[in-house]
Amino acid sequence: MPLTVYSIARKMELDVEQLLTQLALETGSPAPVKGEALPQVWKSHISTDLECPSCFSTGAEMVRAGRSKTDGHVVRQAYFRFSQGSDSPGHHPFCDFSGNAPAGFIPENLVQFSTPKDGVSKAVRDLVCKGIGLGVFGQWDIRAMREWFFTQKVDSRFTVTLDPRLPAWLESFQRNRAWHYSEGLEGLTLTEEVLRVPGFNFQGAASRELTRRYRAVAQALSDRRTFVIADLGRIGKLAYDYQGQPVFDPSVLRPQYERTLALAAFICSNHDPLIRSIKTYAPLASLKNPKYLMAFAALLLFISDWDLDAAVGRFAQIATSKEQVVESLGNVMGLNPFHDFSAWAGLKALQEHPQLRAFEVPSVGVKEEMEAWIAASKKTAGL
Incomplete structure (x- = not known):
């Protein structure tokens, strides 16, 4: 529920107390005290003049601050409500305040300039x-x-269709892949004798094997369309929270x-x-x-x-x-x-990339897959 609304007539943003002050000055009537109902003419004005700061719907109702009966302290902020009814459509479905937004909720893309929190x-x-x-x-x-x-x-x-598990898998793949992968070594057979070479780098070999298996994924992540990707953890959370929803x-x-x-x-x-x-x-x-x-x-x-x-x-x-x-x-x-x-741009890029669109996230994690390959290779070499 928004704490402030935009007044069409006054061309300014107002909170509940400022609006009550304005109405009292403009009408020459004192603002109602606690427990008194607003004059009907004020209610009608509020319903037709005030807009939601996100979707610009009208039909506002004023909800005054709630105070404690024992000490008079404010226990509920004053806010504006845009309920759906015969005289009001309520918030637009894509409004940041739609749904069950609590009183005082400020969407992350809106900024309350009047309440600075730091330098x-x-x-x-x-x-x-x-x-x-x-x-x-x-x-x-x-x-x-x-x-x-x-x-x-x-x-x-x-519409978000990206598998929410993909970003975390990609993040792990990026950490463990062979960044200097040489296709010239791709056909190299790692015989038992080679695997028994003193100091043989099983971790490096596992990284090369991982990159070979998922070469299409590595190429997709090097593509200009997906090369600069924001925090993959954030992308995964967005994919989970908004799965199947239009955004x-x-x-x-x-x-x-x-x-x-x-x-x-x-x-x-x-x-x-x-x-x-x-x-x-x-x-x-x-x-x-x-x-x-x-x-x-x-x-x-x-x-x-x-x-x-x-x-x-x-x-x-x-x-x-x-x-x-x-x-x-x-x-x-x-x-x-x-x-x-x-993050949203990265999500869309991953979701629409032709080499990732049909990719199925493996049931085994990247590190587990590498460890399994190393264990199997050592067993083959009798180590």
């Missing part, structure tokens, strides 16, 4: 506040980018992803509040929590029609301004449209 997110929050204060972009631009991404997500999808196809956004990486790396290498948080040899990769910066970089590129020079110019305008930071301007939900991009 990086605070530096980015300040850039966002200054950008809004200068008029470089507004909350409506952030909302427009979220809508653009949601449209991309709905229109570009594929967003990230490949349609690769040009935008690469420009966002370039801009984010430029910003963290050339903005003093961020420089202290990076390692110069790998500026972006060394950030512990890059999603705030990725969201900001994507926003600058979005309002610049994905032109890198124009986006850098807007960053420079914000970074060099003496504009005072007004923290309340940062009360907005940003978007990192490239969360898990490389």
Whole structure:
């Protein structure tokens, strides 16, 4: 359930308390105290004016904070609910808040700029506040980018069919394969005499045998389409969690992803509040929590029609301004449209590669297969 929503009439993001304050000011009526129902006219306005920050559905209901009867402390956050009913379709099926999302849940691709958790997110929050204060972009631009991404997500999808066991097997294969495999040795017969050579490298021979058996897999992993693969463990988890489900196809956004990486790396290498948080040899990769910066970089590129020079110019305008930071301007939900991009791209590449599509994951693990070959070879040699 979202903590904030976008007001169409006000062109801004609001949480429950901010909305109640706005309605009280606009109508001249005091906000209802605890236990009092909202005026019907307020309920109608909330239902028609407020949008889900992910799928832009209307039909919102306000759920106020719950407080302890003993000490008055908040025991449940205030949030907005988009229930399915006669007057509301509820969340879109592909919405990040659909299903049983709990109150206060923030999808991994959404970024709450108003709640910085470290030096990086605070530096980015300040850039966002200054950008809004200068008029470089507004909350409506952030909302427009979220809508653009949601449209991309709905229109570009594929169904996950990758065997969830394959990534872990591939990871083990990569660790144990013979990287300098020579096809000239492929026909070599390892006789009993050869196997009894003092110092014979059974481990190396097992690696060569493994690579020979799965040469098609080794070739597939060397293919440009699959050579750069993200964390295979993450790919395996995604394949397990989303098996048989339609998911967003990230490949349609690769040009935008690469420009966002370039801009984010430029910003963290050339903005003093961020420089202290990076390692110069790998500026972006060394950030512990890059999603705030990725969201900001994507926003600058979005309002610049994905032109890198124009986006850098807007960053420079914000970074060099003496504009005072007004923290309340940062009360907005940003978007990192490239969360898990490389993992999803890797999953799709593995799933669609012609040499891997029909590959059946062996029932025996890679190391066990090698150990079995070594044991059989030693037995043959009488060792």
